[in-house]
Amino acid sequence: MHIPDGYLSPSTCAALYAGSTPFWYVSLQKMNRRLNTQAVPLLSVFAAFSFVIMMFNLPLPGGTTGHAVGVGIASIVLGPWGSILAISVALVIQAIFFGDGGITAIGANCFNMAIVGSLVAYAVYRVIAGRAAIESPRRVVAAAIAGYCAINASAFFAAIEFGIQPMLFHDASGTPLYAPYPLHIAVPAMMIGHLTIAGLAETIVSGGVVAYLQRAEPVLLKTTAPGASMNGDPVGWTGLRPLWIALAVLLILTPLGILAAGAAWGEWVPEDFSTPQARQQIAAASGNQAPPVHVPAGLQKLASVWTAPMPRYAPPILKSAQLGYILSAMVGTGLIVLAFLGGAWIFGRFRS
Amino acid sequence: MRKPRTFIERTIGSLSDGLNFAALADDSARSGGMLQRVDPRVKVAGMLAMIVSVAVTHSLIAIAGMLLIAVFFAVVSQISLLDLARWVWMPVLFFTGCIALPAIFITPGARVYGPITAQGLRTASYLLLRAETAVSLSALLVLSTRWAHILKALRVLRLPVVFVVILGMTYRYLFLILETALDMFESRESRTVGVLEGTDRRRLATATVGVLLSKSYHLSADVHLAMQSRGFRGEVYMLDDFTMRGIDWCWLFLFSAVAMTVVWVGR
Numbered sequence: 056m057h058i059p060d061g062y063l064s065p066s067t068c069a070a071l072y073a074g075s076t077p078f079w080y081v082s083l084q085k086m087n088r089r090l091n092t093q094a095v096p097l098l099s100v101f102a103a104f105s106f107v108i109m110m111f112n113l114p115l116p117g118g119t120t121g122h123a124v125g126v127g128i129a130s131i132v133l134g135p136w137g138s139i140l141a142i143s144v145a146l147v148i149q150a151i152f153f154g155d156g157g158i159t160a161i162g163a164n165c166f167n168m169a170i171v172g173s174l175v176a177y178a179v180y181r182v183i184a185g186r187a188a189i190e191s192p193r194r195v196v197a198a199a200i201a202g203y204c205a206i207n208a209s210a211f212f213a214a215i216e217f218g219i220q221p222m223l224f225h226d227a228s229g230t231p232l233y234a235p236y237p238l239h240i241a242v243p244a245m246m247i248g249h250l251t252i253a254g255l256a257e258t259i260v261s262g263g264v265v266a267y268l269q270r271a272e273p274v275l276l277k278t279t280a281p282g283a284s285m286n287g288d289p290v291g292w293t294g295l296r297p298l299w300i301a302l303a304v305l306l307i308l309t310p311l312g313i314l315a316a317g318a319a320w321g322e323w324v325p326e327d328f329s330t331p332q333a334r335q336q337i338a339a340a341s342g343n344q345a346p347p348v349h350v351p352a353g354l355q356k357l358a359s360v361w362t363a364p365m366p367r368y369a370p371p372i373l374k375s376a377q378l379g380y381i382l383s384a385m386v387g388t389g390l391i392v393l394a395f396l397g398g399a400w401i402f403g404r405f406r407s
Numbered sequence: 408m409r410k411p412r413t414f415i416e417r418t419i420g421s422l423s424d425g426l427n428f429a430a431l432a433d434d435s436a437r438s439g440g441m442l443q444r445v446d447p448r449v450k451v452a453g454m455l456a457m458i459v460s461v462a463v464t465h466s467l468i469a470i471a472g473m474l475l476i477a478v479f480f481a482v483v484s485q486i487s488l489l490d491l492a493r494w495v496w497m498p499v500l501f502f503t504g505c506i507a508l509p510a511i512f513i514t515p516g517a518r519v520y521g522p523i524t525a526q527g528l529r530t531a532s533y534l535l536l537r538a539e540t541a542v543s544l545s546a547l548l549v550l551s552t553r554w555a556h557i558l559k560a561l562r563v564l565r566l567p568v569v570f571v572v573i574l575g576m577t578y579r580y581l582f583l584i585l586e587t588a589l590d591m592f593e594s595r596e597s598r599t600v601g602v603l604e605g606t607d608r609r610r611l612a613t614a615t616v617g618v619l620l621s622k623s624y625h626l627s628a629d630v631h632l633a634m635q636s637r638g639f640r641g642e643v644y645m646l647d648d649f650t651m652r653g654i655d656w657c658w659l660f661l662f663s664a665v666a667m668t669v670v671w672v673g674r
Binding site for chain 1: 525536615639
């Protein structure tokens with residue numbers, strides 16, 4: 056994946072340097088804004104970590120070994136912008152100091168692995184992980200797929216860059232001046248190795264390290280998991296935002312019950328037995344069986360035990376039935392929430 | 408029959424190679440060869456110009472000439488050709504050779520021998536020679552200049568100072584993390600009896616990466632506190648204490664002339 060010097064034309068290299076520069080600039084700005092003085096040491100140490108990870112020989116199924124870039128795990132722990140910078144710095148040191156990847160191709164390598172890789176890994180991880188809890192196995196699967204997709208997206212971009220070289224840069228005799236293979240060879244040649252060995256290595260590192268961090272250091276997974284809960288960590292109000300929104304929609308929709316014709320079976324009050332219209336509704340709801348002429352004695356007796364402040368969801372202060380329903384729903388849900396908060400507070404004090 | 412190396416042994420080998428090359432580069436950069444005495448800014452600019460010229464030129468002879476010049480610079484700078492062969496030429500020959508070889512046969516063009524085409528031979532030569540020459544020139548820079556000086560010299564390329572500082576700190580902590588990883592693998596290797604199953608090997612590898620990640624995170628927090636206690640408030644400064652001498656201007660002229668000649672020959 057590390058493109059050496061001589062594989063890409065100078066104009067391709069220049070274009071990819073130019074394409075990478077805005078990402079580097081934005082990443083640096085965002086990291087400085089987010090971390091302030093912490094950005095420099097964090098990025099430096101993580102770049103060194105990424106560098107070392109690239110030297111690991113990872114055991115793969117089938118007995119072979121492969122190298123990972125570590126872009127998946129860097130994106131998950133640092134976020135996409137931090138990952139872009141950390142992987143870029145690691146690639147620059149690899150190119151200048153160890154000759155792994157060309158100096159003229161630093162822009163291309165950073166674009167493919169650091170930029171495309173980080174953004175793809177982050178997007179895939181966030182989409183699949185959703186708001187799953189930090190310790191959720193879903194996060195391990197999301198990380199594994201994110202690493203796999205990231206490394207293959209990077210390889211695909213590198214393959215495209217290789218594949219367009221013979222088309223654009225050749226001499227009068229048709230000799231390719233740089234990478235010699237056209238797209239129909241370069242793309243499958245690159246992708247076969249990355250869809251299998253390199254992809255597998257990245258999958259194992261991303262998924263395996265997230266599984267390890269879930270057990271050992273879950274706080275490192277919090278950066279890219281906003282709203283996700285951790286064991287022993289209360290969910291918090293913001294984490295429940297979708298539920299609050301759903302509850303608000305339901306409150307607004309409560310007057311829908313008014314549209315239903317007739318009376319709810321069994322929800323009668325003593326007055327209903329003396330009102331002709333209500334008696335007709337009771338009969339219609341009871342298979343045309345006429346209700347008793349007199350109010351049942353038990354009903355009459357118990358109905359007077361408690362008088363609700365908002366009888367039939369219609370507070371006496373309101374004329375509109377719709378508003379009455381909504382207000383009743385708000386009061387009801389508010390009381391339930393308060394009851395649970397009170398219970399949680401008492402339980403919390405009791406436990407501590 | 409020799410037992411195949413385990414992934415732990417291979418990783419130990421990779422990590423040790425990295426440390427060995429760094430030690431070699433540091434020793435070589437401190438020796439009193441010809442290139443070692445040149446101003447680092449001139450070397451960075453000059454080597455970069457020559458690498459770009461190798462990428463731009465369309466002449467195989469010019470690229471081969473540049474490779475010979477690189478060999479000459481290595482000899483006069485007391486850089487061992489054996490070391491260059493071991494660390495630079497052989498790995499590139501193996502990697503790029505594998506990629507370039509099929510091109511000899513499948514590149515369309517005039518057949519010279521069996522399925523081999525003239526265009527195939529030329530394109531494979533371009534690829535191999537460019538890769539070998541460019542990596543030789545970048546190796547010359549690293550083997551004749553201390554890393555701290557290379558970083559300072561990168562400022563001539565107008566790299567943001569914060570980026571240069573991050574590069575420098577990365578390089579410093581890279582060796583700490585390399586050694587930590589090496590220690591972890593060696594201790595594990597010394598405690599391992601028998602052969603680990605595939606699943607156990609993968610679990611071990613990912614747990615090692617996880618531990619290293621965790622250690623790196625805590626290290627960065629410690630470094631941050633240390634920097635803050637020394638007055639770091641987010642602004643970074645760098646002392647540019649290089650001075651250009653007459654001989655350095657001559658070297659700059661020489662590097663530029665060589666680069667321009669290579670481009671001109673292969674225009």
